[in-house]
Amino acid sequence: MSTDQPTSFKRSFGLLDATMIVAGSMIGSGIFIVSADIVRNVSSAGWLTIVWVLAGVLTLTAALSYGELSAMFPKAGGQYVYLKEAFNPLVGFLYGWSFFTVIQTGTIAAVGVAFAKFAAYIFPTLSEKNVLADLGFMQVTAAQLTSILLIVLLTYVNTRGVKEGKIIQTTFTLTKIAALFGLIIFGFLLAARKEVWDANWQTGFALQKLTPEGLLPYTGLAVMGAIAGSMVGTLFSSDSWHNVTFIAAEIKRPEKNIGLSLFLGTLVVTVIYVSTNMMFLGVMPLHEVAFAESDRVGVAASVHIFGSMGTYIIAALIMVSTFGCNNGLILAGARVYYTMANDGLFFKQLATLNKNAVPSKALWLQCLWASLLCLSGKYGQLLDYVIFVVLIFYILTIIGIFRLRRKRPDLHRPYKAFGYPVLPLFYVVAATIICLSLLAYKPMYTWPGLGLVLLGIPVYYGVWGKKAAAAPVQKQEPVTSELP
Template identity: 85%
Template sequence: MSTPQTFKRSFGLLDATMIVAGSMIGSGIFIVSADIVRNVSSAGWLVLVWVLAGVLTLIAALSYGELSAMFPRAGGQYVYLKEAFNPLLGFLYGWSFFTVIQTGTIAAVGVAFAKFTAYIFPALGEQNIIADLGFMKVTAAQLTAICVVVLLTYINTLGVKEGKLIQTTFTLTKIAALFGLIIFGLLLAARKDVWQANWQSAFTLQRLEPGGLLPYAGLAALGAVAGSMVGTLFSSDSWHNVTFIAGEIKRPERNIGLSLFLGTLLVTVIYVSTNLMFLGVMPLQEIAFAESDRVGVAASVHIFGSMGTYIIAALIMVSTFGCNNGLILAGARVYYTMANDGLFFKQLAVLNKNAVPAKALWLQCIWASLLCLSGKYGQLLDYVIFVVLIFYILTITGIFRLRKTRPQMPRPYKAFGYPVLPLCYIIAATTICLALLAYKPMFTWPGLGLVLLGIPVYYLVWGRQRTAVAQQQAPAVPEPAEDDMK
């Protein structure tokens, strides 16, 4: 049987929406609110930070709809940056995407799955050291994370149908479970006195320490809000994974933009509602200093008693398993497209007999597994949030550039609220980036350095390969006739 050279359009609107929502919802919603409360010390700011992240994500998703309709093929953001600007910028995104953005997220979500699995099966916990190699220790949790990544990679090499089934099933399950947690929390465990106490100083911005409140001086408050946005933006990230599989979506000019809107709106509603439930169930002090920042576990114990730990552990297992499936499924399509453009290993530019990029899937699996073992993926994700925002800013700027440079291109869908909403996103995201540069330099400059490292890699490693591919793809120029040469 010959190897297929094109993707099959197998994803409908529901499947695409589940890719968006499923890739967004991992373990962050159950954890990051603790750090936010420590930074802002108020119920109003906690909710506002989540709302702001949701609004920014919605604006970006509505803007990406125009780009996805213009370029309805595999590759997503990599393709948009390459087409709007140049191949180098597209490569720098793809380089960052492979080295840490996607693979680091896959590793982090895999380890989160393993940590909460250990609540039910303690033998799979971090305390169980399988091997001590001197320079590193291999734990049962790390091996569990790797096994999950390998299993999901294998399933996705079998074809789109298998990956799609897992994604849709697990995403619908965790959405239903999250709404159930919110409803049970508000009905069974919410207390009027706790709610009123949390909202007494709703928008007083201070840092919450175990010993009391510390006021911010000057612009440090802006740094606190920007620092809080790191967690919410990461929890809301990966919504654009659906654009990576554009070549496999039915009616992509319609369904990608619509799935981006529906998926991001649904997740924003869930995230804000979950935090309102936290505020009704627990005092701010308990949210801020929940053990290991596991706010979801603390809330579940209030709702369900001693069984709450196991209930939330099972919910997070379902959530992270489905999340990782979406990340693994979508990420490999970027490397495949880059390889076809001569900007990545050329061996990845093939589909297997099931019409999926199996070699790209396995390369992604190997690197993500190594990040699971390294123990450094958490730091890398902190470093790269600044870079992720920069690429989002550049991509949405690309809409303005393409309107000017390619006005004749068909645009079945146009960015909602253009130019006001895309410009608002650019301004807001740039403000957050500048605040992070000033107040979180340990997280911003290393991430920027990682991206810039891709420049010599581009010219030294893939410059010649890209030139060769471009020559192969260029149409042949006919020899001039003898009469024409006279």
């Protein structure tokens, strides 16, 4: 019987690979869709631009802050580890619980279904309207089956080792970045019209609700609710940038490359997102952006640019984008469950690596739950519920920088948060304002997600809390490098 089962990760990801994890995990289908809802909420080109820029600034600020934590704890598990170290195992578990039940797996399901929906433009038989089985309590559509097959395929590839997953991630992310820049350039060159641009900017920075019947003014503090509601879409589209921290134990020179990849990846995506929306405003009247069919603004813009072929071009681009995005989500997410299991806070069977030095059992459990969410059809609602919770965990993690500086000043910090304490504090204050606004004016986005997190408390104390307390402290496994 073989006794050479790996017990540690290999440092296989260079700076380019890590940057592609950041950018590739961020860019899915959101940039092609969410601007419609934003324009309906804010009604003006100015505010459409502001909410995208603000999301980019917040994301960059958080990424620069996370650099300090990633350099201090270059371990598999990323944000889960930071929360556990800065606060206590319960806070870490609540993040991991939410991460597994909805945040990561729900995103994987949503991105998988987005892949299938846009694939149906090219292959109509894959449409969500094509019902393959009616089980009474649920229907199974071709889109759901396609998304599940995609998740299974990418999970299998990633169980083969990091080399395969790394090649897919880097190749597909570079391809979609180039394609997005191409779409932006062609949009401005072939379809942008000065009269459309000028007409869109006549609204300036007015803030009203846009309906098919006309404009409705906001009153009082409802303005904050409108802005916060708009930020849900931009922040969701900019999310998952921190996935690279989950694979910290597999990154070469993590004390340098994690922080640098966070900055470079989020910067590139922010430039793409803002530029794409500038292109939308030059190509389409604001009303058309707001009421694009099924909110598919990217499809509408592509038709303006490329004519009837535009639908197929944008569908192919989104297929590439969502394929690469899901690979990054699947690759990174399993490392969190592996680390939790090593800490006695998740199923102990997941605390192993296969012969290819990857957590295959964690990968397959993630695959199973994400597939069930695809079948449930509820992933979209669940993701709406947890964007509020995601922000809370980001806020707590950055507060953790302040706590760790006070509690553990002796820890080696090869990189310190840029602009500390001003920029981290700016993020905490800005994100808190958004959360409070959502809590007050968009309760459908907040209370269900908060309830899901709180449900983790009895789970922790009833199942894993006592085991974790009784277990010896887990030390981070040693890591090896492919470089001498």
